[in-house]
Amino acid sequence: MGSPEKKVNSGFLSAMSSSFSRLGIAMGRSVNGLLGYEGVEVINPEGGKEDAEEEARRGRWKDEERDSYWKMMQNYIGSDITSMVTLPVMIFxxxxMLQKMAELMEYSHLLDQADECEDPYMRLVYASSWAISVYxxxxxxxxxxxxxxxxxYEMVNHNDITFIAEQVCHHPPMSAGHAENKHFTYDITxxxxxxxxxxxxxxxxxxxxxxxxxRDGVILDLVPPPTKVNNLIFxxxxxxxxxxxxxxNMTTGDKVVLYFQPCGWFGAGRYEVDGYVYNAAEEPKILMTGKxxxxxxxxxxDMEGEPLPETELKEVWRVADVPTEDKFGYTYFAHKMNSFETAPKRFLASDSRIRPDRYALEKGDLSKAGAEKSSLEEKQRAEKRMREAKGEKFRTRWFDQTDELAQTPWGDLEVYQYNGKYTEHRAAVDSSDSHVPEDVTSIEFNPWQYGNLAKE
Structure with a gap:
């Protein structure tokens, strides 16, 4: 078990919301060399010993699509491409991203256990295992x-949680989310x-x-590691x-530091996590390890980080069974999130589930998904032009931007705060006798500031 460093970063766990990741193999060859497939170094994280050149030619892209896209992407090397590159729907x-934020709630029972736990160090064991579970x-x-x-995106019918997320900014892309049950509240920008x-x-x-x-009013702050997606095109x-x-633990000063091991050649060390729970004096109290x-x-x-005599390693979390040969590698919970099973009876017309490009892709219609994606992006640009012509700013509904500017290792962050209005909205809707459409997919997707968002 590797020893974690004690350096503490400041920041938080984002929606992770992305399927990208950090640190893995570095590109050791020039752009020209890559275009010619010359000397491409490939780590196969699954442990196979396939020929590097053959592995470099593999991927989800057709040759002509890959080469064309690679030439275009060269212009962005070294840049932040969060919202400046239009990607083909075939890789989606x-x-x-709002749903990805909610995916962290799959094992939320661990937060329930943390709230019920009286031991301050075991509280961090439960809570940090929850944070690891989504990886x-x-x-x-x-x-x-x-x-x-x-x-x-709204989610109910899971562990008594009410979850709401909203896209609050487009450039740069920013989302805010809030979840709550009787044990905890979860807030993310x-x-x-x-x-x-x-x-x-x-x-x-x-x-x-x-x-x-x-129960005790404890506030936990979470900082994830940066991540990396490897072999994006080749x-x-x-x-x-x-x-x-x-x-x-911002209340007591206790903390847990967990080190995610880098993936080595042929998958060595991949998925491994180990570290310690420390008290406020940075003395180790509990070791944690796993994948x-x-x-x-x-x-x-003990104080040296060695297991105490007459104690044993105990499991705190295990990944749930997953579908076999699922096209997108979804868990059962991901399928549940994507369905209307976790939606309120009457949900917002701005909900991701009824977004037409997403829904078309789910049904396997890539052509329609691509067309709908382009249409939505053009409507978004048109609304921006209208907003600028009116001299107005975009108005969020469920979250308010605060004056706080949080410092992270990678830059400052404008913090959005849940304003409580969704709780009032949900209570009013749930108590009403208004009609629920038999075909919920017939509801028109409507996130627009100048549209009739109140259709729900």
Whole structure:
């Protein structure tokens, strides 16, 4: 088990919301060399020993599409491509970034356990295991749709949670989310910064995640490692997330520092996570170890970080069973999130589920998905022009921008705060006897500021 560094970053876990990741193989050859497939170094994270040149030619792109897109992407090397590059729908999954933010709620029972736990160090074991649990799902290499400004996603019928997310800014793309049940509240402002390195993209999670445990009023702050998507165009796309994850109890000063091991040649070390829970004096109290695609375990330790005598390693979390040979690598929970099973009886017309390009892709109609995606993006640009002509600013509905400017390792972050209006809206709608359409997909997707968003 590797020893984690004790350096603490400031920041938070973003919607991760992206399917991109950080740190893996570095591009050691020039652009010209890559275009000629000369000396491409390839790490196969699954452990196979395939020929590097043959592996470099593989991928989800047809040769002509790959070469054309590669030539275009050269212009953006070294740049932040978060919202400046239009991507073909063939590399997307039928899910939006707002839904990816909600995917962190799959194992939210761990936060319930953290709230019920009286031991301050075990509280961090439960809470940090919750934060790690989503990384299994984040290994999917399909890209989620960027939300349209004003788009929302609602989730209910899971662990008594009410979840709402809203796209609050388009340039740069920013989302805000809020979840709550009787044990905790979860608040996130999500903003990603990317850097194109040629055949890979580094992603830095500018953002802030705060979890408040209701019983004792404990506030937890979460900082994830940066991540990287490898073999973006050439080769088999795969994701790695080495570096530190830090969760700090802002009430007591206790913290947990977990180190995600980098993926080595032929997959060595991939998925492995280990570290310690520390008290406010930075003395280790509990060691944690495991793999984020399998399980996490813990054991009390001494001041040197060694397991205490007569104690044993105990499992705290294990990944749930997943469908076999699923086209997009979805978990059962991801399918549940995408369905109307987790939607309120009457949901907002701005909800991601009824977004036409996402829905068309889910049904396997790539042609319609591409056309709908282009149409939505043009409507978004048209509304921006109208807003500028009127001299108005975009108005968020469920979150308000605060005066706070949070500092992260990768830049400053404008913080959005849940304003409570969705709770009032949900209570009013749920108590009404208004008609629910039999075919919910017939509801017109409407995130527009100047449209009739109140149709719901």
């Amino acid at each position: 999954e039928p899910m939006t 299994f799902a984040y290994q999917r290499t399909w890209k989620p749709f960027n939300p349209i400004l004003g788009e929302t 999500s903003k990603l910064k990317t850097k194109l390195l040629g055949n890979s993209v580094d992603v830095y999670p500018l953002g802030r995640t705060r979890v408040s445990l209701k 080769g088999r796309t795969w994701i790695d997330s080495p570096g530190e994850m830090v969760m700090t 984020y695609n399998e399980s996490m375990s813990y054991q009390p330790c």
